[in-house]
Amino acid sequence: MALSAQDLTALAAVPCEIKTLQRGQYLTREGEQASACHLLISGFAHRHKLTGSGSRQILSIHIPGDFADLDNFLLEVADHNVQCLTACDLAVIPKKALVDLASSNPPIGRALWLDTLVDSSVFREWIVNVGRRDARARIAHLLCELATRLDAASGALTPVHHFPFTQDHIADATGLTAVHTNRTLQSLRKEGLIALSGGKLTILNWDGLRTVGDFSDRYLHHAA
Amino acid sequence: MALSAQDLTALAAVPCEIKTLQRGQYLTREGEQASACHLLISGFAHRHKLTGSGSRQILSIHIPGDFADLDNFLLEVADHNVQCLTACDLAVIPKKALVDLASSNPPIGRALWLDTLVDSSVFREWIVNVGRRDARARIAHLLCELATRLDAASGALTPVHHFPFTQDHIADATGLTAVHTNRTLQSLRKEGLIALSGGKLTILNWDGLRTVGDFSDRYLHHAA
DNA sequence: CGGAAAATTGAGTACTCTCAACCAGCGTGG
DNA sequence: CCACGCTGGTTGAGAGTACTCAATTTTCCG
Numbered sequence: 001m002a003l004s005a006q007d008l009t010a011l012a013a014v015p016c017e018i019k020t021l022q023r024g025q026y027l028t029r030e031g032e033q034a035s036a037c038h039l040l041i042s043g044f045a046h047r048h049k050l051t052g053s054g055s056r057q058i059l060s061i062h063i064p065g066d067f068a069d070l071d072n073f074l075l076e077v078a079d080h081n082v083q084c085l086t087a088c089d090l091a092v093i094p095k096k097a098l099v100d101l102a103s104s105n106p107p108i109g110r111a112l113w114l115d116t117l118v119d120s121s122v123f124r125e126w127i128v129n130v131g132r133r134d135a136r137a138r139i140a141h142l143l144c145e146l147a148t149r150l151d152a153a154s155g156a157l158t159p160v161h162h163f164p165f166t167q168d169h170i171a172d173a174t175g176l177t178a179v180h181t182n183r184t185l186q187s188l189r190k191e192g193l194i195a196l197s198g199g200k201l202t203i204l205n206w207d208g209l210r211t212v213g214d215f216s217d218r219y220l221h222h223a224a
Numbered sequence: 225m226a227l228s229a230q231d232l233t234a235l236a237a238v239p240c241e242i243k244t245l246q247r248g249q250y251l252t253r254e255g256e257q258a259s260a261c262h263l264l265i266s267g268f269a270h271r272h273k274l275t276g277s278g279s280r281q282i283l284s285i286h287i288p289g290d291f292a293d294l295d296n297f298l299l300e301v302a303d304h305n306v307q308c309l310t311a312c313d314l315a316v317i318p319k320k321a322l323v324d325l326a327s328s329n330p331p332i333g334r335a336l337w338l339d340t341l342v343d344s345s346v347f348r349e350w351i352v353n354v355g356r357r358d359a360r361a362r363i364a365h366l367l368c369e370l371a372t373r374l375d376a377a378s379g380a381l382t383p384v385h386h387f388p389f390t391q392d393h394i395a396d397a398t399g400l401t402a403v404h405t406n407r408t409l410q411s412l413r414k415e416g417l418i419a420l421s422g423g424k425l426t427i428l429n430w431d432g433l434r435t436v437g438d439f440s441d442r443y444l445h446h447a448a
Numbered sequence: 449c450g451g452a453a454a455a456t457t458g459a460g461t462a463c464t465c466t467c468a469a470c471c472a473g474c475g476t477g478g
Numbered sequence: 479c480c481a482c483g484c485t486g487g488t489t490g491a492g493a494g495t496a497c498t499c500a501a502t503t504t505t506c507c508g
Contacts, residue, residue: 131399175355
């Protein structure tokens with residue numbers, strides 16, 4: 001979203017603290033009250049919830065440049081966990097500073113709101129993904145989404161991506177078991193759609209993967 | 225969220241048109257640009273998406289008092305459909321009027337933003353529901369959510385609810401087939417948890433249903 | 449009363465899960 | 479330097495939940 005130079009200056013003036021967290025550390029825990037929001041500078045994070053029976057569902061994955069928990073901004077009590085997937089550098093912005101900024105500067109307020117609305121759109125697509133696609137399509141769709149977002153963030157279009165996710169992560173993001181995720185990934189590899197190992201994802205056949213995953217990037221609302 | 229009397233007056237002054245739509249009519253279609261947002265005065269609506277293979281996933285259900293498509297406010301192109309589930313009376317509010325109001329009156333802007341954030345929280349819970357719960361739990365959870373929201377909207381606590389959903393709707397909201405939904409509903413009835421017929425849902429054993437559905441109302445962010 | 453929509457039932461199928469074992473890579477420490 | 483242990487990935491076999499297809503009954507309305 002286009003902001004004026006003046007707005008950008010105001011944004012840069014927000015008081016924030018830079019913090020580094022290790023893999024596995026939490027930004028937010030379900031049930032707690034957050035006093036700050038976190039902007040990911042480097043590293044990956046994810047949101048998740050645990051069910052009563054103890055299984056985990058990953059709700060979203062965040063890459064550098066994303067706000068990882070902007071909901072905390074207005075919601076009193078966090079309804080989900082936010083956890084670092086790798087070591088992360090974060091800008092920690094006090095809620096109050098954001099509230100003031102959004103009130104005093106409507107364009108920035110709208111930009112922040114828009115960011116949460118795009119998150120919301122991604123949540124909706126994930127409901128479709130786990131609700132109505134089979135295992136192959138779910139995983140293919142997830143990979144397409146991540147590749148598209150990483151490309152958009154970096155400004156480059158490359159088939160190779162840094163990919164620090166375990167098969168457990170993929171399983172919990174797609175509502176599958178780790179075992180079935182493993183088998184499904186093998187089938188995607190066997191068909192020459194992807195290469196995935198050693199923390200690197202290579203998309204060998206973009207059109208093929210997109211077709212398998214029933215992927216369209218409209219829901220990402222990129223070219224606003 | 226508490227708004228001052230002054231704010232409420234400003235809200236009431238928003239230019240809007242009252243419209244009635246019939247069951248099955250669309251408020252918004254995926255891919256289209258919306259020029260207005262809709263507040264549900266009476267009737268039920270739902271959001272949904274269709275996959276490439278033609279199956280439908282319902283993303284949320286809206287009851288009187290809800291904004292059915294507040295995302296359209298800032299997003300250019302709709303990423304999902306919004307459809308009436310019953311005949312509906314709606315307040316149609318032009319996007320521009322909302323933008324102006326939100327900019328000129330920060331408390332109202334925050335209230336609207338908060339509304340979209342709560343929607344977002346519900347989407348997250350639905351991801352968990354379709355991703356990590358079995359058929360019984362999914363349906364029980366959905367029924368708990370609807371009952372809780374209907375009670376909150378009406379201010380009453382009753383076990384009996386107007387329930388205009390078909391089993392197809394329940395199936396598409398939970399990521400199941402209609403046949404399996406039918407069998408699962410029968411099992412919930414057989415255990416004395418619910419009674420459901422003729423457009424009426426009665427919750428016979430609230431604690432039991434909540435336990436089966438792994439339901440907690442935190443994600444609804446009701447008692448703000 | 450007739451017709452359409454919704455709900456129900458049956459039988460067979462298949463996708464995904466569970467449980468359990470095993471392998472590979474890698475950092476740590478003896 | 480190599481053994482050890484941990485994490486993450488892979489494989490196998492069997493079970494089960496949910497799906498498909500198709501027919502039938504019930505309910506809802508005009």
